[in-house]
Amino acid sequence: xxxxxxxxSKINDSHIASERFKGVSGDLAKVIVFPMLGILGFLxxxxxxxxxxDTSLGKFPGPASVVEQFGNLYExxxxxxxxxxxxxxxxxxxxxxxxxxxxxxxxKIRDYTGKETFxxxxxxxxxxxxxxxxxxxxxxxxxxxxxGLSKPLNSAVNPIVQIFKPVSPLAWLPLVxxxxxxxxxxxxxxxxxxxxxSMITVTLCCLWPMVINTSVGVASIDSDLVNVSKVLRLxxxxxxxxxxxxxxxxxxxxxxxxxFGVAWMVLIAAEMLAQNPGLGKFVWDEFQNGSSDSLxxxxxxxxxxxxxxxxxxxxxxxxxxxxxWDKASADR
Amino acid sequence: MSILLDIDHIDMVFPTPKGPFTALSDVSLKIKKxxxxxxxxxxxxxxxxxxxxVAGLYQASKGGVxxxxxxxxxxxxxxxxxxxxxxxxxxxxxxxxxxxxxxxxFGKSKTKAEKKEWIEHNLELVHMDHxxxxxxxEISGGMKQRVGIARALAMQPExxxxxxxxxxxxxxxxxxxQDSLMEIQAELNNTVIMITHDVDEAVLLSDRIVMMTNGPxxxxxxxxxxxxxxxxxxxxxxxxxxxTHLRSEVLKFLxxxxxxxxxxxxxxxxxxxxxxxxx
Numbered sequence: 091x092x093x094x095x096x097x098x099s100k101i102n103d104s105h106i107a108s109e110r111f112k113g114v115s116g117d118l119a120k121v122i123v124f125p126m127l128g129i130l131g132f133l134x135x136x137x138x139x140x141x142x143x144d145t146s147l148g149k150f151p152g153p154a155s156v157v158e159q160f161g162n163l164y165e166x167x168x169x170x171x172x173x174x175x176x177x178x179x180x181x182x183x184x185x186x187x188x189x190x191x192x193x194x195x196x197x198k199i200r201d202y203t204g205k206e207t208f209x210x211x212x213x214x215x216x217x218x219x220x221x222x223x224x225x226x227x228x229x230x231x232x233x234x235x236x237x238g239l240s241k242p243l244n245s246a247v248n249p250i251v252q253i254f255k256p257v258s259p260l261a262w263l264p265l266v267x268x269x270x271x272x273x274x275x276x277x278x279x280x281x282x283x284x285x286x287x288s289m290i291t292v293t294l295c296c297l298w299p300m301v302i303n304t305s306v307g308v309a310s311i312d313s314d315l316v317n318v319s320k321v322l323r324l325x326x327x328x329x330x331x332x333x334x335x336x337x338x339x340x341x342x343x344x345x346x347x348x349x350f351g352v353a354w355m356v357l358i359a360a361e362m363l364a365q366n367p368g369l370g371k372f373v374w375d376e377f378q379n380g381s382s383d384s385l386x387x388x389x390x391x392x393x394x395x396x397x398x399x400x401x402x403x404x405x406x407x408x409x410x411x412x413x414x415w416d417k418a419s420a421d422r
Numbered sequence: 423m424s425i426l427l428d429i430d431h432i433d434m435v436f437p438t439p440k441g442p443f444t445a446l447s448d449v450s451l452k453i454k455k456x457x458x459x460x461x462x463x464x465x466x467x468x469x470x471x472x473x474x475x476v477a478g479l480y481q482a483s484k485g486g487v488x489x490x491x492x493x494x495x496x497x498x499x500x501x502x503x504x505x506x507x508x509x510x511x512x513x514x515x516x517x518x519x520x521x522x523x524x525x526x527x528f529g530k531s532k533t534k535a536e537k538k539e540w541i542e543h544n545l546e547l548v549h550m551d552h553x554x555x556x557x558x559x560e561i562s563g564g565m566k567q568r569v570g571i572a573r574a575l576a577m578q579p580e581x582x583x584x585x586x587x588x589x590x591x592x593x594x595x596x597x598x599x600q601d602s603l604m605e606i607q608a609e610l611n612n613t614v615i616m617i618t619h620d621v622d623e624a625v626l627l628s629d630r631i632v633m634m635t636n637g638p639x640x641x642x643x644x645x646x647x648x649x650x651x652x653x654x655x656x657x658x659x660x661x662x663x664x665x666t667h668l669r670s671e672v673l674k675f676l677x678x679x680x681x682x683x684x685x686x687x688x689x690x691x692x693x694x695x696x697x698x699x700x701x
Contacts, residue, residue, distance in 0.1 A: 314509035317479055320497040322526045322577075332522060336513045415513030415557070 151386030159383065159390045167207035174202040206367045212394065215368030218285060219357045219402075222292025223350055230297050231342060234304025235334060244305065251298055259295035259356050263363055266290045288357060288366040295356045296349035303348070307341025308334055336415065343410040350406055354399045369395055426490060426613050427453040427476070427581055433484035434471050445471050447639035448485075451632060453581070458607060458614045460624040462672065463634030463643075464682050469617045472634075473583050476615065477503050489580065499527045502579035506586040508566040510558045516569040517554040520544060523573045544576040545569070547606055564595040568602070575610070584616040588623065597656065600626060608653060621672045625665060626654060633675045636682065643680060646671055 133153050143150035151159075185197035206214070237244045270286050311334060319333045361370025373391050376384045434446035445468045453459055461469045474480040476487050478497035487494040489501065497503075510519045520541045528537060545554045548568040558566050567587060574582055587603075588596040600623055607614070607627075618624050624631045628648050635643040648668055650659065659665040 312509070314505050314507055315511060317477075317497070317503065317505065318509050318511070320479060321477065321499060321501070321503050322523055323496075323498055324526060328526075333511065336511070339513075 145385065147380055147385050148382050151389045155386040156389045156393065159386045162383075163208040163387070163390065167209045170204055170207045173204055177202045177204075208372060208391075208394075211368050211372045212398070214285075214366065215357060215361065215370070216398070218288050218361070218366060218368055219292055219350075219353050222289040222357070223296050223346075223353050225289070226293040226296030226300060226349065226353075227346065229293075230300035230345075231304050234301045234342070234345075235308050235330060235338070237301065238305035238308025238338070239330075239334065244309070247301075251301055255298040255302070259291045260359055260363065262294050263287065263291050263360060266294070267364065282366075284364045284366040287364040288360040288368070288370075291360040291364070292353045292357050296353050299349040299352070300342070300345040303345025304338060304342050307338030307345075310341075311337045339414045340410075340416045343406070343414060347403060347406045347410070350402060351399065354395075354402060358395060424455060425452045426455040426457075427451075427615075428488040429453075429472070429476065429485075430488060431485035432472075432475055432482035432487065434468070434475060434480065435483040444639045445637055446475075446482075447641050449641050450485075451642060453613060453615065455613055456611045458612075458616070458627060458629045460628040460631045461615065461617045461634060462619070462621070462624050462631055462676070463640065464636055464676065464680065465619070467634045467637045468640040469634055470585055473503075473585050473615060473617055476581075477501050477583050479503075499523070499577040500580045502574035502577040502582055504567075504570050504574045504582065504584040504587045506589050508558070508563075508570040510566055510569055510573070512558050515555045515557050516545065516550055516561070516565075516572075517541060519558075519569055520573045520576050524576050527577045541576060544572040547575060547609070548572045548602060562595075564591050564599055567591065567599060571603070571606075575606070575612075579612070581613040581615065584614060586617050586619065589619060596620075596623070601656070603627065604652075604654065621669055621676070622656075624672060625650075625668050626656060626659065631668075631672060633672065633680075636680050644675055 137152040137154070140150040140152035181200065185195075185199075188195045189197060233247075237247050267283075267287050270283055270290070274283060274286060315333055315337060319329050324332065357368070358370040358373065360366070361368040362374040363370075365371055365374075369391055373388050376387045376391070429449060429451040432446060432449050433444065436443045436445055449468075449472055451459075461472060463469050471480065475482050476494065478487075478494050478501065481495070494501070510516075511522070514522065521537070524532075524537050524541050528540070532540065542551060542554070545551050548571050550565060550568045550572060553561055553565060558569070561569075567590075571584075571587065574584075588599050591599060604627060606612075616624075616627065625648060631646040631648060633643045633646065634640050646668065650662070650665060650668075
């Protein structure tokens with residue numbers, strides 16, 4: 091019972107319109123029962139279908155084997171952490187011993203170079219997608235505002251945006267890879283190239299929806315508000331800060347949520363190709379590995395990818411609600 | 423009294439895809455300091471265009487507007503505008519909406535405390551001090567319009583331009599707002615140009631009613647002086663023969679001399695024309 095109430099409150103918190111459902115027992119069905127039935131139905135269908143699909147790597151994984159793999163993946167993570175700790179302990183001890191023998195000895199600290207665990211890979215993916223997204227926002231929002239404010243600039247930029255928008259960002263990846271290797275060749279890179287490649291690919295896919303939505307938001311500001319600004323003789327920068335930016339926040343967020351969703355999808359593919367040590371690489375490595383567990387591990391990754399994508403969108407929604415004055419648009 | 427505002431033979435021609443459209447032709451009007459002038463006319467006759475030219479939001483094609491001996495070329499806070507749809511910034515509270523104007527106009531000349539006092543004073547003037555920290559979506563249409571008026575008054579304009587300020591309100595709220603406006607007028611004695619569709623409103627509030635002919639090429643048709651004694655009370659005026667006479671003068675102008683002869687089906691056309699005009 092406690093788990094059910096806990097689950098209820100969790101779902102309630104994350105639900106788009108929690109307000110509407112709070113405290114109404116009749117809506118319990120809407121929030122708990124029907125979603126549960128849906129999930130159960132899906133699990134049933136999945137296990138039946140899985141039984142009947144034979145691949146060269148054995149049967150397609152059903153829910154049970156995927157759950158088992160979640161346990162394995164977590165255990166591997168714990169084991170890997172223990173190994174790392176043991177490694178640092180040994181290193182410290184060795185250094186201390188040598189220092190005791192020879193006071194002039196300058197100890198070298200080496201990083202542990204074990205393989206990334208599933209949890210590490212999730213973190214890598216998240217860091218990559220967020221950095222790519224933030225970079226895109228830093229470029230797209232000012233550009234979108236400029237384009238929205240100036241009709242000539244809009245006419246100049248629009249064809250370029252329209253042509254690049256439908257391009258799959260993965261088509262950029264080879265170009266990005268080559269450019270990054272040409273321009274970024276320090277002997278001791280602080281960030282790996284594979285990270286930059288994936289990140290820039292994400293940036294390229296986030297850019298266009300954000301530019302378009304921001305500029306549309308800015309261009310469609312109520313002309314009365316613009317007139318208010320004119321009557322007050324607001325200087326251009328104040329005009330942008332006090333009128334344009336707040337007025338177009340709802341549209342900016344629409345663009346941001348749109349592109350964040352796409353970014354997360356694209357990232358997985360980009361990581362497969364760029365070998366950035368994230369979830370995409372995990373999937374690709376398991377596929378190449380081809381053990382009997384591979385398919386269920388990939389399926390586990392698929393579920394995790396989906397769940398994180400969902401959480402990211404909800405997170406953006408929460409930020410939008412906090413930032414935007416237009417609460418109605420955040421509920422859409 | 424001296425002439426504060428001189429609308430000097432202005433023409434307004436809008437370029438349209440079908441060729442130039444003359445909205446106003448040879449509009450002239452002189453307004454004295456402290457005078458309350460209403461512009462009345464059928465929709466689409468260019469009342470708003472006149473106001474926008476005075477506000478500086480439009481540039482007259484010919485002629486010009488002179489305020490206090492200086493020609494008006496761009497918008498400015500000395501010609502504050504109360505827009506028909508309140509046009510408050512929806513993300514700011516009533517107080518902050520007025521504050522934006524006060525910061526801009528008195529940014530350097532008033533201290534922080536003085537500004538605060540001035541903002542609160544203006545909100546009190548329109549009876550909005552009880553809800554000054556509410557946002558526009560939390561208050562009624564009439565209250566929004568009050569805040570809009572407070573914002574305009576807070577700019578301490580030389581002339582207050584009101585573009586159908588009560589047009590979007592229901593009849594009872596409108597009457598209430600008119601009383602408030604008269605109260606404020608009695609205290610501040612601002613110079614006001616108000617656009618209206620409402621004959622009673624025009625007679626009740628104005629010192630002069632400027633009746634405009636139908637467009638295109640609209641111009642000033644007749645000017646009616648309203649010499650009713652102030653303070654005016656709508657109830658006692660309803661029986662007043664002078665009031666009834668003035669009212670019928672305006673009605674005669676609108677429905678006999680300047681009757682809209684367009685057939686009903688062309689109404690939508692004139693509506694779209696007005697839109698391009700406003701754009």
